[in-house]
Amino acid sequence: MQEFLTFTIIGLSTGAIYAVVASGLVVTYTTSGIFNLAHGATGMLAAFTYWQLRFDWNLPAPLALFITLFILCPLFGVITERFVMRGLQGTSEVVRLSVTVALFAFMIGIANWIWPSDSSREAFLKFYEGNKVSIFGINISWHKIITFGCAILVAIVLRLLLFRTRMGVAMRAVVDDRALTELNGGRPDRVAMFAWALSAMLAGLAGILLAGEQQLNIEPLVLLVINAYAAAIIGRLKNLPMTFAGAAVLGLLDAYYLEFSDKSWFPHSIMGFGISGMRASIPTIVLFVALLARPQSRLRAGVVRIREQNKVPAWSTSVLGAVSLITIVVAISGMLTRSNTLLLLNGFTFAIVALSLVPLTGYAGQMSLAPLTFAGLGAIAMSKLPGDGNLLTLIAVVVIVALIGALVALPAIRLSGIYLALSTAAFAVLVTKLVFNQKQTFMSGNIAVPVLDIPFIEINSPRGRLILASVAFSLLGLGVVAIRRSRLGRRLIALKDSPAAAATLGMSLTRTKLAAFAISAGIAACAGALAGDKVSPQQYDFTQSLPIVLLAVVGGVGTVGGALFGGLMLGGNSVLASVVPTLKNVTKILPGTIGVTLGRNPSGAANQIADAFRSLANRWKLLAFAATGGIVIWILDAQYVISHWAFFISSVFWLLAVTSNLVGIMQAPRTRQIIASTYLAVGVIVAISIDWDNAVDSTGKRLIALVLLITLFGVGAQRLTEHAPRVHRASPDVIGLTTAFTDEELDHAERELGVVI
């Protein structure tokens, strides 16, 4: 009994921490509609900051706490709201979620950079470390009592804040109807900013309390948020008392599991499957159950109009793209070193995984955070099934994993948006913790996936596998294009654009979603099945899925080109880290940094580039000019006037920075035309005349210089020629309230009202 009581108290104290995190999650979701996946990461960063102040720089605890919780956390929240989240209104749920994924990646990158995990550091002590009180004969540490106190205080403060203060009333008003609040003179942006600051403080408090219990490690602190998701979902993302109750249940379950798993009668395996990953899976299981217990999401008309748009891909350009991709890979693969070949191969594997998101997320608008999990299942199936990697085995693998995908989606399909995304995350964590660590799957940490056995072709070198991967990507990409052009493709888009209209026209939303999940799982399975090498479970971990989802969305998840772009960018990031060790830390935060800018360009980067080139079609004079420039650069190279490096850099520069700007320059006013042309001409001369082989000493630095040149001159010229009038984004209802009237609008109003003679 004594022991039971002790574990109850341990459980409730853990639950108190979950409650504090979860309430922060609820506060931001209700006021800005953004489910912050990076919430746990905020707490992690706060815990590290507190450690830095308190234990490394030895500030007194109250001062360190004050600086962390009341200065840095709110500041961080305000900055996040103002510069990252505010631009996201009117974007799809997929983009909004991806931005928080980006923030998540960004913060982990920052923490890894500043506080590398290999360095030994001062211990993170509990509050009043070592001090205990005895209540009814049970010893409770001061730290636990403080934790309880904090949770109760948070509950009281939130209650008073929401119901007794002006800001609280404003917050609840924004939840009910944002537009109406704005029309009545409320300031939703300011409310949201306050909510983000408050939320960051709550995350920070929980992070510090938890770090005292569990020590300072990035992963457990970040994954703390999974517990918070579960509690917040139990509170239906709006009910704070229910959220607190959910958090208590989670804490207790964890503590009791800990207590009972030590008993002799407790099983260590069920039907031959080990359950060592069980404890860590409890919150995820609770999350899954809580999600499934949610009522069917209702069909509603009048959802947000989505900004991003992609055109139907034409067969001619798609086939041309596939053939050129394979040709380029065949051509350059001969020149690459072994390690670079492997890195590029990795990029193509990522690209195939990103491609699996195109039909599901890009076309059908269903978010999945588990693409790599299906790749992992594909790798396991390929290595376990007989046939030693022949084509029939591959087909069997794809079919099996596609079926698993549909099966997993079946219970989750009733959900939409954020709830669906969370259930895929829960699935990914469960598979990672309960399936990938079984002796039947990844036996000793590594399994060998056989190389695909194609008749008459022997593939045994990394180069061969790279070419195979590029061919696989091209074929799968063409398959995805075929889907987009088919009946099913139109249905997927219809599902994304208006579920209400699709259903009332006779479409079974369930069947369409299942098809999308099955196709996506099948494509991802290929990425695993074609690994052709030893693979480890860490490669398919849930946390590895997040950067892929992120970069797929950044590249443009609506198009095959976007998937390629995203995958190679992720692969290229590790190339960058390996060739330029000084930039290693930058590459940690690069994906996140790129991702948080999504709000400005929700259709993805690939689409933006494609747009620039698309406008060139049918402008023969400009095309001829572009081609002539390319030929001149080639002649300079052929005549040994410039080196191969100068040729490479200047032709890429010509293609990306000059050609893409031609139309813009033609349409610009006269003076701007001259300035922009001169500016670009300077860029071309710089690219051609630098002695790349001697002045710059490594491949990596040359590539970085190339990127800098393109950014400096290409983007610069684009800015110079941009003259499109800024689109008025504000709803007409709020003009004059949140944005000032323009002169034109004032004139119009005066005319209509007859106040001008």
Added chain:
Amino acid sequence: MSLLEVRGVMVRFGGIMAVGGVDLDVQSGEVTGLIGPNGAGKTTLFNVISGMQEPTAGSVQVSGVDVTNEAPHRRAKRGLARTFQRLELFSSLTVRDNVRVAAELAALTNIDETVDNLLEKVGVSELAEQTAGDLPTGSARLVEIARALATGPRLLLLDEPASGLDEAESDRLGVLLRELAADGLGVLLVEHDMSLVMHVCDRIFVLDLGFIIANGTPNEIQHDPKVLHAYLGAPS
């Protein structure tokens, strides 16, 4: 037996009674109007009929079959189609593909021909290759009608199809509705443009604060004191 029979339909949102026990019939070959001031419950009633909103009480029958518990897509297979007050086009598809999706869902045999005919019929042929999201409201409403017709419905529910249409377009819409009725379709029309409603409807139901307060021919409705009261307020 009526094409559509709504019996005792009631919808409550928490403490608010949106629709309070409505009986309504739509006959094949007729245009039936459903009018009422803003907030009367017209769109909620539409949602109940099309299956997007579960009624608190009451039943919906299509050709004598009770569909109250059927999902929206099953009702569509029974010949029910609707448009939306706030546009619900598939905004990233072209106009043609919007209509084609619907025709494909109805498993028609000669899809291309059907789509061309429908675009022609509502008068948006020249917009066929445009992205639906870029259309002005008037054209978008017409495309929604074409899309609904592509499922080959027996009962068409139109939620304010004339809002955003200019006078000429509105007149053409009236002609189109009469043609559809002549082809044997039953049309249920929610509309604020009274001249259109009075012009094309065979029968009109008036909804106010969730209750049907009158029904009859346009002529009867125009002279019903309760209707005048609901629209214009009490005579002072």
